[in-house]
Amino acid sequence: xFTISEKTKKFITKEVSRYETKRSAIIPCLFELQKxxxxxxxxxxxESLSQFMxxxxxxxxxxxxxxxxxxxxxxxxxxxxxxxxISCHMNGGLDLFKVLSDEFKIEKNGVSKDxxxxxxxxxxxxxxxxxxxxxxxxxxxxxxxDKAIQVIKDLIASKxxx
Amino acid sequence: MEVKILTQHYDKPEYKSLDGYKKYDGYNQLKKAxxxxxxxxTEMVKQAGLRGRGGAGFPAGVKWSFLPKNNKTRYLICNAxxxxxxxxKDREMMDKAPHQLIEGMIISAFAIGSPKxxxxxxxxxxxxxxxxxxxxxxxxxxxxxxxxxxxxxxxxHMDIYSGAGAYICGEETGLISSLEGxxxxxxxxxxxxxxxxxxxxPTIVNNVETLASVTVIIRDGVDGxxxxxxxxxxxxKLFSVSGNVVKPGNYEVPLGYPLKDIIFNLxxxxxxxxxxxxxxxxxxxAPVLNAEEAMSVNMDYExxxxxxxxxxxxxxxxxxxxxxxxxxxxxxxxxxxxESCGQCTPCREGTGWLLKLSNSxxxxxxxLNDVALLxxxxxxxxxxxxxxxxxxxxxxVLSFVSKFKEEFTSYATSNVALxxxxxxxxxxxxx
Ligand SMILES: Cc1cc2nc3c(=O)[nH]c(=O)nc-3n(C[C@H](O)[C@H](O)[C@H](O)COP(=O)(O)O)c2cc1C
Ligand code: SF4
Ligand code: FES
Numbered sequence: 001x002f003t004i005s006e007k008t009k010k011f012i013t014k015e016v017s018r019y020e021t022k023r024s025a026i027i028p029c030l031f032e033l034q035k036x037x038x039x040x041x042x043x044x045x046x047e048s049l050s051q052f053m054x055x056x057x058x059x060x061x062x063x064x065x066x067x068x069x070x071x072x073x074x075x076x077x078x079x080x081x082x083x084x085x086i087s088c089h090m091n092g093g094l095d096l097f098k099v100l101s102d103e104f105k106i107e108k109n110g111v112s113k114d115x116x117x118x119x120x121x122x123x124x125x126x127x128x129x130x131x132x133x134x135x136x137x138x139x140x141x142x143x144x145x146d147k148a149i150q151v152i153k154d155l156i157a158s159k160x161x162x
Numbered sequence: 163m164e165v166k167i168l169t170q171h172y173d174k175p176e177y178k179s180l181d182g183y184k185k186y187d188g189y190n191q192l193k194k195a196x197x198x199x200x201x202x203x204t205e206m207v208k209q210a211g212l213r214g215r216g217g218a219g220f221p222a223g224v225k226w227s228f229l230p231k232n233n234k235t236r237y238l239i240c241n242a243x244x245x246x247x248x249x250x251k252d253r254e255m256m257d258k259a260p261h262q263l264i265e266g267m268i269i270s271a272f273a274i275g276s277p278k279x280x281x282x283x284x285x286x287x288x289x290x291x292x293x294x295x296x297x298x299x300x301x302x303x304x305x306x307x308x309x310x311x312x313x314x315x316x317x318x319h320m321d322i323y324s325g326a327g328a329y330i331c332g333e334e335t336g337l338i339s340s341l342e343g344x345x346x347x348x349x350x351x352x353x354x355x356x357x358x359x360x361x362x363x364p365t366i367v368n369n370v371e372t373l374a375s376v377t378v379i380i381r382d383g384v385d386g387x388x389x390x391x392x393x394x395x396x397x398x399k400l401f402s403v404s405g406n407v408v409k410p411g412n413y414e415v416p417l418g419y420p421l422k423d424i425i426f427n428l429x430x431x432x433x434x435x436x437x438x439x440x441x442x443x444x445x446x447x448a449p450v451l452n453a454e455e456a457m458s459v460n461m462d463y464e465x466x467x468x469x470x471x472x473x474x475x476x477x478x479x480x481x482x483x484x485x486x487x488x489x490x491x492x493x494x495x496x497x498x499x500x501e502s503c504g505q506c507t508p509c510r511e512g513t514g515w516l517l518k519l520s521n522s523x524x525x526x527x528x529x530l531n532d533v534a535l536l537x538x539x540x541x542x543x544x545x546x547x548x549x550x551x552x553x554x555x556x557x558x559v560l561s562f563v564s565k566f567k568e569e570f571t572s573y574a575t576s577n578v579a580l581x582x583x584x585x586x587x588x589x590x591x592x593x
Contacts, residue, residue: 018321020361023343027326031285059343066345067326069285085247086446087404087479089493122329122497123247123446124286127404127477128411137288 002044004052008036012052022055026063029053030070039079039136040071068121076115078155080104081134084120087127094120096131099145104152114156164428165390167378167398168371169414172258178293180300183261189306191380195269196314203273203380210379210387211396216241216332216369217445217475218550219463222376226274228356229364237365238271238279239341240373242294243325243332245284246445247497248477251400251412252370256283256290259374260297264320266373268306269380271318274366278319282337285325294322329501333549334367335359336503347503348549371400371476391417395462399476403429406436406482418462425456425480436482440565444474446494447554449561450481470561487566488573491558492520498555509552512543516559528574536570537563 004012011032015025033049034041046064050057064070071079082088082097097120104112111117126132129141133148140151166172176182183189195203208223229236240263244252255263263281271279283291298320301307309317323341330336331346338360340346359365375397379387388396395417401424404410408430415424421443425431432438441456442448449471451459459465463473481490499513519536522528540559543552563570 019323019343021343024323024341026343027340028324031324031326062345063326063343067285067328069327084493085497086442086490086493087248087410089490090405090481090485122500123245123249125244125250125253125284127248127250127479128402130404130410134286139289 002037002042002048004033004048005036008032009052012049016053022053023059025053026055026060027067030060030064034070038074039076040074074109074111075117075119076111077159078114078116078135078152080116080118080152081121081124082118083122083124083126083130083132083134085123085127087123088130088132091130093131096133096143096145096148100133100148100152103149115159116152116156164414165398165416166414167390168255168259168262168374168400169412172254177259177261178257178297180261180297180304183259187381188261189265191377192265192268192306193312195272195380196312196316200273200275203269203376206379206384207273207376209384211394212372212375212379212387213395213463214369215371215375215399215476217246217447219473222368222372225356225368226270226366228354229274229366230357232364234363235278236274236276237360237363238267238274238276239334239337239360239365239367240267240279240281240370241332241334241337241367242281242283242287242290242370243337244287244370244475245329245332245501246447246475246477247494248402248404248442248445248479249475250402250404251476253287253290254412255370255374255400256287256294260294261301262374262377263294263370264297264301264306266375266377267320268301268311268318270366270368270373270376272316273376276366277317279321280341280360281320281322282331282341283322283324284331285327291322291324298322328503329497330503330549330551333551336549337367338365345503347505348551350548369475392460392462392464394464395473399461399473401461402475402477403480404477405480406432406484407480408433415461418460418465421451421459421461421478422457424461424478429480432480432482436484438480439483439485440481440487442477442479442481442558444472445477446479446497447550447557448472448474449557450487450565452565486524487562487569488520488524491562492517492524494558495520495555498551502551502555506547506552508543508546509555512539512552513555515539516555520559523570523573526573530571530574533563533570533574 012029015028084093132141171177204226212222213219325331328346331340333348335349336346355365391397413428438453441451495517499517502509502513504510540556543556
């Protein structure tokens with residue numbers, strides 16, 4: 001069984017009374033839980049949340065599976081999401097995705113040795129600054145291949161010094 | 163020339179904060195609005211002719227007047243889900259002028275008699291969410307939100323709710339399902355949200371830009387607001403320009419502004435040596451225009467409709483002659499297939515077929531029958547489903563294929579020599 005941290009329990013308790021119905025708290029609580037569990041959500045997490053919120057796990061699963069921002073498996077420390085929708089595509093988004101995938105070798109489990117995962121994603125609302133990528137919560141815009149590689153290398157380095 | 167009304171103070175970093183916003187007339191329109199009768203404001207919004215800026219272009223004041231006269235709690239929801247490919251105007255407003263949105267929302271809430279509102283913001287906008295949260299906090303601390311706002315007797319509470327990655331939650335009934343803590347599947351209309359929305363209560367859903375424009379109507383009055391734009395499409399509009407232009411970005415111009423001038427003056431035109439091939443004028447769901455149409459169209463609801471397209475969310479995607487239309491169509495079909503919520507068979511199955519067919523045409527493994535089938539599948543997807551996503555997937559297909567037919571047939575005939583020629587602007591005409 002997954003143990004929900006005290007901090008997250010406090011968060012959940014607050015969210016549950018924040019909206020008109022308890023159900024609305026599912027999305028915010030899943031986000032918080034995901035942070036607690038190194039960036040992804042396991043079945044165990046759902047069971048624990050279901051018990052703590054006193055909401056049937058089928059209701060939580062319905063939400064969990066519908067939304068793409070809830071990760072179904074580990075995405076490492078850095079989830080690199082490259083937009084490959086139309087405006088980014090016209091400005092080299094797909095190339096960027098390929099270059100990054102080559103540069104940072106992803107292993108069979110979907111994560112690289114440096115703990116990166118790389119995904120293609122749909123439009124992130126940053127089309128005027130294409131190509132772009134999102135790493136965890138942050139946008140990096142007006143990228144070139146070199147710039148993107150440097151950003152990621154710096155992130156990896158910053159983790160090592162921490 | 164841009165006409166900066168909504169974007170006038172975007173360049174001032176202090177505008178983000180309440181103090182900075184107040185320096186430039188901030189919250190004075192709320193004070194003024196609170197002295198008016200709610201119905202007067204709705205009437206002003208109607209008379210000003212403000213149309214929804216989120217995609218469908220429905221007149222805002224008319225929508226508000228659909229609220230039933232019962233004593234159920236009314237909700238106001240700001241649609242800040244901004245997922246239509248090519249669109250990035252709401253994000254910039256929230257980042258640079260969050261109080262503009264909040265002031266517009268409080269005025270709108272007062273007009274419709276709503277004690278509670280939500281800003282439904284797309285999940286990936288973590289930065290914008292923080293900025294808007296901070297602005298809401300400041301507004302509460304200064305009695306601009308909460309009980310008895312500025313001693314007017316009007317009380318209003320506002321909260322922010324984050325989506326979690328689903329384009330379909332931009333559709334207003336999908337959004338409401340999501341806010342209720344369910345999967346974001348749209349619901350059949352009627353009943354419209356104005357009658358039965360969030361938790362079955364009367365609910366008004368409006369886009370970020372629409373709500374911010376309400377403040378401008380209070381400030382400038384109906385005639386002042388109508389000074390810009392055309393008789394049928396009044397006011398200014400934010401256009402997000404992306405793709406192959408030298409200076410992409412958000413531009414505010416009066417409705418009715420020539421598309422040609424947006425591309426070639428404001429955005430600095432195309433890259434050296436490139437020719438205009440096509441423009442998608444209203445976000446990825448809007449039918450594409452060929453170069454000739456793009457050079458002659460004015461950016462208002464009517465002129466775009468007369469050219470068979472639509473203003474949509476105001477996202478202008480400029481395509482030069484280095485692109486393959488077949489390839490771009492495939493990119494879009496990938497998107498719609500991924501985002502279909504799967505409730506309606508024509509949409510769920512149809513988007514799959516569209517992706518498969520456009521993919522096989524692109525890879526050269528299709529024949530002419532497949533091009534015809536692509537069009538046929540798309541034409542069966544229009545007007546048959548719970549929400550407009552199915553239509554939104556069909557529009558690009560039908561317009562891409564009809565306007566760039568030679569390109570599609572050249573991919574589908576194994577004649578390699580005929581295959582896409584980057585330097586040729588297609589001159590195929592509709593009709
Ligand atoms: C598939 C789909 C996606 C949509 N996405 C958005 C969106 O991201 N933002 C938005 O404001 N409206 C979006 N809309 C339109 C909304 O359903 C609704 O019309 C709009 O929020 C109403 O506000 P407005 O009248 O101020 O434009 C979408 C519609 C559809 C069918
Ligand atoms: S049209 Fe598509 S996206 Fe809309 S409700 Fe039906 S299946 Fe879902
Ligand atoms: S197309 Fe890439 S951010 Fe919009």
